[in-house]
Amino acid sequence: xxxxxxxxxxxxxxxxxxxxxxxxxxxxxxxxxxxxxxxxxxxxxxxxxxxxxxxxxxxxxxxxxxxxxxxxxxxxxxxxxxxxxxxxxxxxxxxxxxxxxxxxxxxxxxxxxxxxxxxxxxxxxxxxxxxxxxxxxxxxxxxxxxxxxxxxxxxxxxxxxxxxxxxxxxxxxxxxxxxxxxxxxxxxxxxxxxxxxxxxxxxxxxxxxxxxxxxxxxxxxxxxxxxxxxxxxxxxxxxxxxxxxxxxxxxxxxxxxxxxxxxxxxxxxxxxxxxxxxxxxxxxxxxxxxxxxxxxxxxxxxxxxxxxxxxxxxxxxxxxxxxxxxxxxxxxxxxxxxxxxxxxxxxxxxxxxxxxxxxxxxxxxxxxxxxxxxxxxxxxxxxxxxxxxxxxxxxxxxxxxxxxxxxxxxxxxxxxxxxxxxxxxxxxxxxxxxxxxxxxxxxxxxxxxxxxxxxxxxxxxxxxxxxxxxxxxxxxxxxxxxxxxxxxxxxxxxxxxxxxxxxxxxxxxxxxxxxxxxxxxxxxxxxxxxxxxxxxxxxxxxxxxxxxxxxxxxxxxxxxxxxxxxxxxxxxxxxxxxxxxxxxxxxxxxxxxxxxxxxxxxxxxxxxxxxxxxxxxxxxxx
Numbered sequence: 001x002x003x004x005x006x007x008x009x010x011x012x013x014x015x016x017x018x019x020x021x022x023x024x025x026x027x028x029x030x031x032x033x034x035x036x037x038x039x040x041x042x043x044x045x046x047x048x049x050x051x052x053x054x055x056x057x058x059x060x061x062x063x064x065x066x067x068x069x070x071x072x073x074x075x076x077x078x079x080x081x082x083x084x085x086x087x088x089x090x091x092x093x094x095x096x097x098x099x100x101x102x103x104x105x106x107x108x109x110x111x112x113x114x115x116x117x118x119x120x121x122x123x124x125x126x127x128x129x130x131x132x133x134x135x136x137x138x139x140x141x142x143x144x145x146x147x148x149x150x151x152x153x154x155x156x157x158x159x160x161x162x163x164x165x166x167x168x169x170x171x172x173x174x175x176x177x178x179x180x181x182x183x184x185x186x187x188x189x190x191x192x193x194x195x196x197x198x199x200x201x202x203x204x205x206x207x208x209x210x211x212x213x214x215x216x217x218x219x220x221x222x223x224x225x226x227x228x229x230x231x232x233x234x235x236x237x238x239x240x241x242x243x244x245x246x247x248x249x250x251x252x253x254x255x256x257x258x259x260x261x262x263x264x265x266x267x268x269x270x271x272x273x274x275x276x277x278x279x280x281x282x283x284x285x286x287x288x289x290x291x292x293x294x295x296x297x298x299x300x301x302x303x304x305x306x307x308x309x310x311x312x313x314x315x316x317x318x319x320x321x322x323x324x325x326x327x328x329x330x331x332x333x334x335x336x337x338x339x340x341x342x343x344x345x346x347x348x349x350x351x352x353x354x355x356x357x358x359x360x361x362x363x364x365x366x367x368x369x370x371x372x373x374x375x376x377x378x379x380x381x382x383x384x385x386x387x388x389x390x391x392x393x394x395x396x397x398x399x400x401x402x403x404x405x406x407x408x409x410x411x412x413x414x415x416x417x418x419x420x421x422x423x424x425x426x427x428x429x430x431x432x433x434x435x436x437x438x439x440x441x442x443x444x445x446x447x448x449x450x451x452x453x454x455x456x457x458x459x460x461x462x463x464x465x466x467x468x469x470x471x472x473x474x475x476x477x478x479x480x481x482x483x484x485x486x487x488x489x490x491x492x493x494x495x496x497x498x499x500x501x502x503x504x505x506x507x508x509x510x511x512x513x514x515x516x517x518x519x520x521x522x523x524x525x526x527x528x529x530x531x532x533x534x535x536x537x538x539x540x541x542x543x544x545x546x547x548x549x550x551x552x553x554x555x556x557x558x559x560x561x562x563x564x565x566x567x568x569x570x571x572x573x574x575x576x577x578x579x580x581x582x583x584x585x586x587x588x589x590x591x592x593x594x595x596x597x598x599x600x601x602x603x604x605x606x607x608x609x610x611x612x613x614x615x616x617x618x619x620x621x622x
Contacts, residue, residue, distance in 0.1 A: 041201050043080055048072075080174050095254075096131040099246040100124070108242035123239065130243040133214075136206050136228040143194075143204055146225055150195045156337050157308075158344050163196055164444050165348040165397065169298055172351055173202055177252055177293050179283060180205050181390045182300035183272060184261035186309055188344075189302050193259065194226070196346055206251060208260035208279060248279075249286040255293060258283075262387055268313050270489030272394060272532055275387035284383060285375075287354060288368055297386070299349035299393040303490060305342030305403045306460065310483050342403070342460055349397035349442060352389055361385060391532040395493050396440040402453040403462060405430055405446070407488035408495065410463065410476050412584040417466075417475035422577065424450040429554075429578055430495070437543075437550055439494045440534070488585070493531040495585055497543045501551065502583035503590055505568045505576075513548065513566055520544045526593040527586075551579075595620050 048069075057065050099105060105127060113123040154161060169178070182193055194204035209227040213219065219229070228247065234240045251258055264276035287295050307313065358365040362378040409426045410416050418426065427450040434445050448456065454474060457463040462480050466473040476484055500523070504516045524540045527533065535543055548566065551557040556575045558567050569576045595617050600608070608616065 045076065045080065092132075092135055092137045095247075095250055096128065096135055099131060099243065099250050100127060102246045102249070105242050105246045108239050112239040127239055127243050130240050131247065133211070134228055134230065134244055134247050135223075136226050137220075137223045138206065138226050139224040142221070142224040143198065143226070147195060147198055150191060153337075154192075154195070157339075157341050159340065160343045161192065161196065162343060162345045162399075163200070163348075164345070164399070165442050166200060168351060169348050170200070170202070172296055173257075175293065177255055177287075177295045178205070178257045179295060179297045180257065180259035180300060181262055181297050181394075182259070183302050183394050184263045184266050185270070185302060185304060186266065186307055188308060189261070190227075190259060192302065192344060193300060193346065203257060205257035205259040208258070245282050245286065248282050249289060252283070252286045252295070253290055253292055262390060266309070268316055268486075270486035271492070271530075272391050275391060277383045277387040280386055281379075281383045284354070284379070284386070288365070295354040297352040297354065297390060299352070299390050299397060301345075301347040301349060301394050301397040301399060303345040303347070303399040303401060303404075305344075305401050305487075306339075307483070307486070308341065310486075313486070314479055314482060343401065345399040345401065345444065347397040347399050347442060347444060349393035352386070352393065354386075357386060357389070358382065388532065392534050395532050396534055397442040398439070398444075398491055398494060400434060400443070400445045400491050400494065401487075402446050402448055402456045403460065403484070403487045404491045405453055406457045406463060406476075407484040407486075408491065408585050409581065410474070411481070411484055411488050412581045415475070416477060416481050417473050418581075420454070420465075420472045420474055422574075423454060423474050425574065426578060426581055427453055429556075429582070432554065433498050433547075433550070434494065437498075437546055443494065492586060493533060495582070496527055496531055496533060497540070497547045498551075499582055499586035500590065501544060501547050502579040503587055505557070505566075505579055506583050506587075509571075510560065510565055510567045513564055516548065516566065517541050517544050522597070523590065523593050526596075527589060530589070591621075592617070 053065070053069065060068075100109075109120060109123045109127050112118075112126070113120045116123070172178075180193060182189055190207045190209070194207070198204050204226055206226045206228055209222060209229055211229045211231050213222060213227070214229045223229075230244060231240065234244065248258075260279045262275045262277060262280060263273035265273070267273050283295070361382055362376070365376075365378075368376050405427055406423075408430060409423055410418060431445065431450075434443065446453070454463070457474075458465060462484060463474050463476045466475055497520075500520050501516060504511055504519070521537050521541055524533075524535075524537060528535075528540075533540070548557065552559060552566075556568070556579055558569075559565070560567050568579055596613065599613065599616055599620060
């Protein structure tokens with residue numbers, strides 16, 4: 001693929017001759033080779049054994065066998081080509097005409113005209129307006145040009161961009177419809193992911209963006225980079241809903257990779273927001289209608305060490321209304337170039353094959369293929385399970401950076417401060433937990449040692465050192481302390497089992513192992529739904545048991561007698577202090593669920609509505 005992914009960012013003229021689907025003459029191909037010949041991608045696919053092919057021919061004539069092999073190779077090359085430079089997209093108006101001619105949209109136009117007592121021509125014009133408002137206008141030269149600009153932009157903002165577990169996606173992308181479903185923490189998310197995919201040899205996806213980003217000057221550029229726009233809510237507008245669903249259907253039929261954020265918006269707390277499964281439902285219905293190629297959902301965890309939107313998040317958390325996007329706001333946003341934001345990490349989670357999920361939870365799904373209006377009984381449950389699975393896989397691909405570890409340690413203390421040696425010990429404990437008892441094979445951890453983590457936090461301005469004759473104290477306070485809670489929440493789910501075991505010994509020096517496990521299983525369904533944890537009840541019990549054994553090995557707990565009893569050290573020793581800090585990282589969550597469970601048990605079934613239970617729990621906590 002000549003001119004697909006250059007190593008050196010030079011020569012805007014080369015963009016005009018980069019690889020695309022256009023049929024060109026020999027002279028243009030010669031210019032492409034001269035300008036971009038050094039910037040080429042070569043894909044080596046698995047070899048085809050001619051001997052095996054002949055053995056399977058079953059007496060087929062060689063000329064016919066040659067034609068068959070030629071067709072197989074053409075189909076294979078087209079799939080790989082589509083994965084690298086994107087599918088062959090016709091003109092935007094052609095795509096719009098195709099979706100307006102689809103049966104669901106034609107029916108919606110007729111119904112809209114009858115309902116609003118207007119002519120069909122008027123309803124058709126309105127549908128066309130919706131389609132033009134929604135549809136992307138993807139341009140290979142614009143994407144290539146944007147890659148030049150973004151390279152310099154990222155160099156000004158970040159100290160580096162890391163990407164892990166990408167090879168599993170590269171292996172599965174050809175021949176599949178890939179839907180990227182990343183976590184959403186910054187406006188930089190979709191630019192970073194598209195940029196990294198492009199530089200790694202895959203086509204950037206079409207991205208579902210809120211219509212609030214369709215600003216003058218900015219909107220057309222985003223549209224030509226692959227953005228398609230949707231309104232925040234369109235349940236009350238049946239015609240718009242039909243046009244949008246038909247557009248997604250067209251993208252699926254043409255094999256266009258897509259990206260959307262199932263959280264519905266950027267997280268202001270650092271935790272994954274409860275999924276809003278509207279786009280998943282639209283995608284699933286489009287697949288069931290015309291399942292031309294297998295669909296794979298690719299979860300992506302995006303981790304930052306500092307956020308460009310940090311100040312605006314602080315304002316929103318303090319009660320100020322969210323500022324609407326505007327062109328003036330975009331221009332003001334260039335002020336972010338004055339700061340550095342550390343490193344960014346993109347971790348690719350376990351791909352989710354839609355057909356496997358359907359076979360597992362709805363074995364009769366193939367009987368609904370091709371249906372326009374039928375919505376099977378299992379449909380809502382499958383959508384919810386898919387949304388939860390995506391969040392679980394995002395969390396299973398988390399990256400733990402130095403700022404995450406500092407946040408988990410310092411924010412668990414009353415004054416957000418720790419003596420330097422205590423902070424070293426706590427950081428070492430958390431790294432031990434993550435390495436000796438891995439959350440998943442896709443979680444990545446900073447290789448920095450505790451002293452390096454502390455020094456890095458000081459350089460980034462997250463923590464301050466207070467000199468003291470008996471040993472320095474590290475502290476975070478003010479706005480940095482509030483923002484650090486964001487980075488703590490990014491990875492808090494990784495420490496849930498360990499924090500539960502530690503919390504059991506806050507007010508008990510000795511406790512039965514069985515009691516720790518029994519109460520852990522009792523509270524687990526609640527924290528599982530909030531933190532999107534991956535285990536079932538039995539596996540969580542096994543995880544707690546493994547955590548207890550790790551604590552015993554490292555001297556944080558001791559076994560008593562026949563190991564049925566567990567005991568921590570005296571209240572003032574280092575190990576007891578480490579357990580206390582670890583427990584406080586999730587203590588408020590545990591207390592919240594304890595209050596709710598105790599209130600329900602005391603009152604009995606049917607005693608409260610949801611609002612009454614919430615009010616009673618608030619009063620109890622006060």
